[in-house]
Amino acid sequence: MIDSAQLTRLATELEILLRANSPLGPGLRDASNRWRGALRPAAEKLAERLDAGMPVDEALRTAGELPPVFRSLAAAGMTTDRAADVLRAYSTSTRQLLDLRERLLRGLMYPAIILILTYGLTILLIHSVLPQMASMVGEFSRVPPRWVHFVEKANATLPVWSWAIPLGLLVASWLVHFLFGRHRSAIGIWGSFPFVRSVLSDIHSSTASSLLAALLDCEVPLPLALSLAGESLTSRRAQAAVNAIADDLRKGVPAQHAFRERAGAPPLWRALFVREREAGPLRAGLRHIAEVLALRARSRADVLGRVIPVLLIIAVGGLTVGAYGTVVFGPLVELWERIGAQP
Structure with missing residues (x-):
């Protein structure tokens, strides 16, 4: 492929x-x-x-x-004698798409690494460190706390759950992706997560807006330009709506009326085509939409790559410190209480 x-x-x-x-x-x-x-x-x-x-x-x-879209796009350029410009517009918009996807993947990589390291550290603690602490706490305590029994059971069943949990999460994610995910993308399973899906939607909508503006610059008829640019959208509902609008335009329906009556088209496109009639403002508006959506996608990808890893580190560090304090100082507090209770 x-x-x-x-x-x-x-x-x-x-x-x-x-x-x-x-x-x-x-x-x-x-x-x-x-x-x-x-x-x-x-x-x-x-x-x-x-x-x-x-x-x-x-x-x-x-x-x-x-691919059919590429064939139609290149052939459309030939019919308008602007094939080189159309191909350049396609190359530019596709490079932007690939660049934003790569940025999103880099943003997803860091949280994934932290989660994997955290899971590995948890297995190490339950296998090597916590059982020894649980034994010490059991010796100092008249009634061992609940976490001691939890650690003992977790250590005994470690060969089962250590691989069953990631395997179960992987299977569940694939099921969600293939059964319920309408937004399959080049980054695969990550597209099933709501926040990632919204970033993907911005990326593809920005690319489609940029391509549509370039096709209109190359004098490609609006119905054909809409059909070609709409293929870059992630939402099947949006693609169907854009294709239906293109069919309406071929039948002579004004663009304002078609966008107003058809639900499902990208909201920013709908607002622009309902408001503007001239080709110049339409092209300028589409380029502005592309810039805004690309900026929003970059900002959200940066959140994934910077803010979320920091929050994960804080959460993991806080839980680790809390667990360590409970294990170390819990028995000491109980020992002091027993010493203080002696006459």
Whole structure:
């Protein structure tokens, strides 16, 4: 399967060849020698079609090895004689998408590392440290506290729960992701979590807004531009609403009326198209929406990467100190009480 990064390479290469007025077939064949994975045979097949004399737009439309959205987008650029600009817009928006995804993944990495280390430390304490403390407390106490019995049971069943807990969490997360998650994404299972899902929604909405503005700049008809940009959205409901609006526009329904009547479209798009009619303000508004959503996505990703790890460290440290104080000073307090009670 060809991923977004590979499609960006293909779009960039096609843009360079088009701007240089170079033959696309030989150029793609030469570039494919530098590529790996599924992109290489796809580029070679496309080059064969072009060398056989097939028109560029037809060669792209019949390239079944390429994703349908990419084929439609490139073909739309050919019909408007702005193919290089359309491909550049696609490359730019996709790079932004990949950059924001990488930022989000980095933000998720640090909390995950802290949680894994905390779980490993918990296993170490229950296996090696707490049983000795529980034995000492049992000797000093007439009635051992409840946590002593808990530690003994946890230590006895350690071979079972130490691997069963992470396995159960993994299975439950996959079930939630595949059964209930409507927002599958390139970061996989993380997209099932509400906060992460909202960040993903901002990332993809920003990319779609930027791409839509660029397509309108390239004089791509609004219905087609909406259909192409809408594929970047994460919500299936939003994609269906945008496609329905595009169908309404093809039937002659004004954009203001279509966006007002159709529920499910991105709220910021809806507000913009209901308010503005001219192409210039629409493009400027879409670029502003893209910037705002990208900024919000970066801020939320930074929260994941900075604030949440700090809170986790504080919580883990506080629990550790509290547990240590209970284990160490609890028996001493009881011993002092027993000494003070003697006549």
